[in-house]
Amino acid sequence: MEWSRCTCVTAAVLLLLLPRPCSPAGDKLTHGESMLPGDTIVSDGGAFVLGFFAPSEATPARQYVGIWYSNTTVTVQTVVWVANRDAPVIVDGRSGNSSSAPSLALANGGSNLVLSDASGRVVWTTNITGATSAGTAGSTAAVLRNDGNLVILSPDGATLWRSFDHPTDTLIPGMKVGRRYRPQDGVDGWRIVSWKGPGDPSPGSFSYGMDPNTSLQLLLWNGTRIYWRTSAWTGYMTAGKYHGTTGTVIYLTVIDNDEEIYSSFSVADGAPPTRYVVTYAGKFQLLSWNRNASAWATLESWPSRACSTYGSCGAYGYCDHSQAVATCKCLDGFEPASQGEWSRGMFSRGCRRSQALAPCGGSGGGEGDAFLAMSNMKVPDKFVLLGNMISDDECAAACRRNCPCVAYAYASLRSSSAKGDNARCLVWTGELVDAQMIGAIWGVAAETLNLRVPAGFTGKKSGTKTVKILLPVLASVLIVTCIVLLWFCKCRAKGKRRSSGSEKKLVPGSVRTSSELEEGNPTEDLEFPSIQFSDIAVATNNFSSACMIGRGGFGKVYKGTLLGGREVAVKRLGKDSEQGIEEFKNEAILISKLQHRNLVRLLGCCTEGAERLLIYEYLANKGLDAVLFDNERKSLLDWPTRFGIIKGVARGLLYLHQDSRLTVIHRDVKASNVLLDAEMRPKIADFGMAKIFGENQQKANTKRVVGTYGYIAPEYQIEGIFSVKSDVYSFGILVLEIVSGVRISSTDDIMGSPGLVAYAWKLWKEGNASDLVDTSIVESCALDEVLLSIHVGLLCVQDDPSGRPLMSSVVSILENGIVSLPAPDQPAYFADRNCKVKGDDVQSSRNSITMTVLQGR
Numbered sequence: 099m100e101w102s103r104c105t106c107v108t109a110a111v112l113l114l115l116l117p118r119p120c121s122p123a124g125d126k127l128t129h130g131e132s133m134l135p136g137d138t139i140v141s142d143g144g145a146f147v148l149g150f151f152a153p154s155e156a157t158p159a160r161q162y163v164g165i166w167y168s169n170t171t172v173t174v175q176t177v178v179w180v181a182n183r184d185a186p187v188i189v190d191g192r193s194g195n196s197s198s199a200p201s202l203a204l205a206n207g208g209s210n211l212v213l214s215d216a217s218g219r220v221v222w223t224t225n226i227t228g229a230t231s232a233g234t235a236g237s238t239a240a241v242l243r244n245d246g247n248l249v250i251l252s253p254d255g256a257t258l259w260r261s262f263d264h265p266t267d268t269l270i271p272g273m274k275v276g277r278r279y280r281p282q283d284g285v286d287g288w289r290i291v292s293w294k295g296p297g298d299p300s301p302g303s304f305s306y307g308m309d310p311n312t313s314l315q316l317l318l319w320n321g322t323r324i325y326w327r328t329s330a331w332t333g334y335m336t337a338g339k340y341h342g343t344t345g346t347v348i349y350l351t352v353i354d355n356d357e358e359i360y361s362s363f364s365v366a367d368g369a370p371p372t373r374y375v376v377t378y379a380g381k382f383q384l385l386s387w388n389r390n391a392s393a394w395a396t397l398e399s400w401p402s403r404a405c406s407t408y409g410s411c412g413a414y415g416y417c418d419h420s421q422a423v424a425t426c427k428c429l430d431g432f433e434p435a436s437q438g439e440w441s442r443g444m445f446s447r448g449c450r451r452s453q454a455l456a457p458c459g460g461s462g463g464g465e466g467d468a469f470l471a472m473s474n475m476k477v478p479d480k481f482v483l484l485g486n487m488i489s490d491d492e493c494a495a496a497c498r499r500n501c502p503c504v505a506y507a508y509a510s511l512r513s514s515s516a517k518g519d520n521a522r523c524l525v526w527t528g529e530l531v532d533a534q535m536i537g538a539i540w541g542v543a544a545e546t547l548n549l550r551v552p553a554g555f556t557g558k559k560s561g562t563k564t565v566k567i568l569l570p571v572l573a574s575v576l577i578v579t580c581i582v583l584l585w586f587c588k589c590r591a592k593g594k595r596r597s598s599g600s601e602k603k604l605v606p607g608s609v610r611t612s613s614e615l616e617e618g619n620p621t622e623d624l625e626f627p628s629i630q631f632s633d634i635a636v637a638t639n640n641f642s643s644a645c646m647i648g649r650g651g652f653g654k655v656y657k658g659t660l661l662g663g664r665e666v667a668v669k670r671l672g673k674d675s676e677q678g679i680e681e682f683k684n685e686a687i688l689i690s691k692l693q694h695r696n697l698v699r700l701l702g703c704c705t706e707g708a709e710r711l712l713i714y715e716y717l718a719n720k721g722l723d724a725v726l727f728d729n730e731r732k733s734l735l736d737w738p739t740r741f742g743i744i745k746g747v748a749r750g751l752l753y754l755h756q757d758s759r760l761t762v763i764h765r766d767v768k769a770s771n772v773l774l775d776a777e778m779r780p781k782i783a784d785f786g787m788a789k790i791f792g793e794n795q796q797k798a799n800t801k802r803v804v805g806t807y808g809y810i811a812p813e814y815q816i817e818g819i820f821s822v823k824s825d826v827y828s829f830g831i832l833v834l835e836i837v838s839g840v841r842i843s844s845t846d847d848i849m850g851s852p853g854l855v856a857y858a859w860k861l862w863k864e865g866n867a868s869d870l871v872d873t874s875i876v877e878s879c880a881l882d883e884v885l886l887s888i889h890v891g892l893l894c895v896q897d898d899p900s901g902r903p904l905m906s907s908v909v910s911i912l913e914n915g916i917v918s919l920p921a922p923d924q925p926a927y928f929a930d931r932n933c934k935v936k937g938d939d940v941q942s943s944r945n946s947i948t949m950t951v952l953q954g955r
């Protein structure tokens with residue numbers, strides 16, 4: 099007997115006589131062998147192990163037979179399949195009496211795997227019927243293949259049973275989810291069912307499988323209710339997606355042939371172990387082994403966001419994922435059924451038509467109706483598939499002819515299916531539920547949904563379009579107006595002040611290093627490396643507008659290339675106004691004293707005639723705001739990068755506040771003042787507003803509040819009191835922005851909350867803080883770091899300055915992941931709502947403009 103490593107004769111007899119039956123060896127369990135607790139078989143190739151395991155450390159005696167990844171690749175035991183998932187066997191560790199231990203063996207005619215408990219009772223069996231032909235039974239074997247499939251082979255090599263046909267909660271490459279058109283080997287389809295709890299493999303309430311009505315999508319159920327839905331397939335196809343966290347490409351396939359229709363996935367040879375799992379908490383997740391971190395990385399997790407669970411925006415509503423924070427909206431041509439509930443974040447009643455369709459049965463029957471197209475949609479559920487539609491027009495005509503039809507979606511299939519149709523026409527005749535708008539980065543098939551509207555419909559669609567174009571235009575006009583106004587005011591104020599004050603001159607000279615800096619009067623003039631104005635003019639192509647890369651606190655910023663090829667950023671003070679001279683000096687003096695890798699570096703300075711120039715290192719990726727809030731570019735900032743930015747800014751601020759021998763309050767920490775170098779490392783810039791505190795000074799009072807709307811701490815905005823804690827507040831806002839990808843100045847309601855801080859707080863309180871994560875980075879995010887960042891962010895934006903941590907605590911929390919943090923208090927969303935400043939001359943903008951309040955309180 100080739101299979102058997104030990105010579106077992108008539109096992110049934112010997113079992114009673116031998117002190118211990120033969121243990122299995124290699125990758126097989128042959129006829130006559132018994133696998134006992136502690137025994138394992140390992141696949142040929144070493145990827146998977148079959149054996150007994152105890153999922154709960156609390157009850158080590160309750161054991162299951164299962165398959166897990168070999169500990170040579172995956173160092174935390176990860177079970178992918180369980181045989182007796184709802185019937186554990188009890189293993190009494192103390193008695194070494196093998197005849198009273200549970201065992202797995204080929205029995206029941208020789209071709210069934212049977213798990214018996216200590217008393218010999220059958221706990222689980224493979225239940226193959228009819229295959230038990232006497233005479234061949236003696237040479238069947240159970241083999242664990244290297245793909246993790248446990249198979250029973252007949253002597254002639256036929257597969258009698260496969261564990262892949264009886265999945266538990268996990269899909270690994272080669273397994274299928276779907277159904278068979280005709281049952282075969284007693285298997286009519288494949289559906290995966292979650293465990294009940296972390297230590298309990300018995301079937302839980304969540305399951306994942308084919309939609310039995312359409313076979314065009316997969317569903318995640320909670321009990322009998324649909325909990326989440328995939329996109330409807332636009333073809334029977336293969337699609338690859340790259341996941342940067344572990345460098346894995348996942349190929350998804352949908353197959354429809356004469357026998358079965360199913361979805362499966364594969365990874366490239368040599369890729370790390372990768373699996374889909376339905377967790378006991380109801381998430382459908384894609385995980386890949388991160389060898390470097392020796393941990394599973396969650397690449398995707400569905401439902402991903404608050405409003406992506408099935409139907410959560412109600413009938414005719416959709417979950418808008420194209421926003422950084424997903425939120426419910428009404429389909430075009432519809433409005434909230436109850437505006438009051440909708441604006442309080444209650445969406446279950448959905449939306450209703452803003453302009454009714456002609457009733458069915460009347461003359462005409464709506465033949466003249468038009469269609470509104472919404473693109474980038476995951477189409478709603480409850481569609482009907484129409485065959486033989488070869489064009490969009492035909493699909494539209496079919497919908498128009500059928501009076502109850504309210505929408506259609508047409509797709510030409512990417513690869514022809516075995517069933518012949520190479521186009522797919524879906525129509526809807528009932529409520530439209532569970533639609534989503536998906537951003538370009540979402541990575542699933544987006545389609546155009548065509549909604550039926552009355553002929554000559556002029557409602558929302560054209561309106562929203564105009565608004566979409568007009569808003570940015572209006573906003574920019576406003577911003578420009580504000581800048582001009584501010585300019586004027588500041589000039590006038592300065593002009594008055596100047597007559598009484600005197601100016602010190604900046605003296606070009608030699609470079610000072612930080613070690614030469616002396617404590618003492620921090621406002622004394624410093625010497626800088628002198629750079630000729632003419633050199634800078636050449637470097638910036640005579641300050642050509644093509645070289646302009648931004649606008650700083652007091653002038654324009656240009657990119658220049660010095661003679662040696664070195665790239666620099668040049669800040670040029672507005673020429674024909676005194677405005678900003680003080681800020682210029684302030685910045686020059688300060689930054690020359692400060693050196694830290696998270697602060698932008700000053701290379702030199704130039705004062706010639708009326709020209710005032712500061713020359714900085716050039717940072718390739720410019721302002722954080724330009725990446726973070728840009729739908730095209732934001733995915734460049736994956737979670738590890740964002741976490742790095744948060745920590746970098748924290749270290750930079752810590753240096754300003756504490757470690758630089760001066761206490762410097764930046765007073766304008768915001769996304770556009772964090773610059774990113776080529777490796778996306780952050781550097782704090784723009785010290786025009788910064789203030790230096792004396793050694794024992796804790797806080798200061800000012801009549802002139804400077805900073806940026808949304809980032810200004812309440813006590814500073816109302817009372818003009820600033821301290822290191824006002825920077826901490828701005829930092830907290832910045833952290834929430836970085837996690838969510840939402841601007842603090844965004845005026846949109848987010849899921850019924852009036853602003854980012856309120857929304858973050860609400861999610862935090864409900865225990866759903868992870869929903870705050872920007873949709874474009876969900877796959878790369880490490881949940882513990884995200885939660886820690888949100889926690890820190892909320893602690894920093896508390897109204898009471900003494901409740902906010904110092905930057906030293908923030909840095910140590912972020913570096914060490916301290917878990918026992920105080921719970922944050924509810925912020926009053928001060929900065930998100932209206933400006934409560936008491937003053938006559940308040941000029942502010944919702945965007946990133948310096949806010950000046952001439953009279954504090």
Ligand SMILES: *[C@@H]1O[C@H](CO)[C@@H](O)[C@H](O)[C@H]1NC(C)=O
Nearest residue numbers: 136138147168169170173174
């Ligand atoms: C892997 O498992 C084997 C058998 O269970 C054990 O002997 C070995 O120590 C384990 N190796 C590691 C690295 O845990």
Ligand SMILES: *[C@@H]1O[C@H](CO)[C@@H](O)[C@H](O)[C@H]1NC(C)=O
Nearest residue numbers: 193194195196197198199216
């Ligand atoms: C093992 O257990 C069986 C049944 O429980 C018992 O009959 C037998 O004597 C035990 N043998 C030893 C060596 O303890």
Ligand SMILES: *[C@@H]1O[C@H](CO)[C@@H](O)[C@H](O)[C@H]1NC(C)=O
Nearest residue numbers: 182221222223224225226227
């Ligand atoms: C085996 O089949 C019988 C009858 O079809 C069924 O009652 C039993 O639950 C099955 N057992 C297992 C472990 O599938």
Ligand SMILES: *[C@@H]1O[C@H](CO)[C@@H](O)[C@H](O)[C@H]1NC(C)=O
Nearest residue numbers: 309310311312317324479480
């Ligand atoms: C399938 O269709 C029936 C009848 O329309 C409906 O009651 C049922 O909910 C549908 N099932 C799913 C999973 O959509």
Ligand SMILES: *[C@@H]1O[C@H](CO)[C@@H](O)[C@H](O)[C@H]1NC(C)=O
Nearest residue numbers: 303320321323325379380381
């Ligand atoms: C699943 O359904 C149960 C019972 O309907 C409910 O209590 C539970 O909250 C649901 N779980 C999720 C994650 O929605």
Ligand SMILES: *[C@@H]1O[C@H](CO)[C@@H](O)[C@H](O)[C@H]1NC(C)=O
Nearest residue numbers: 342343344345388389390391
């Ligand atoms: C793992 O570490 C190696 C060497 O440090 C590095 O080259 C590789 O990119 C890392 N892989 C991942 C997935 O982070």
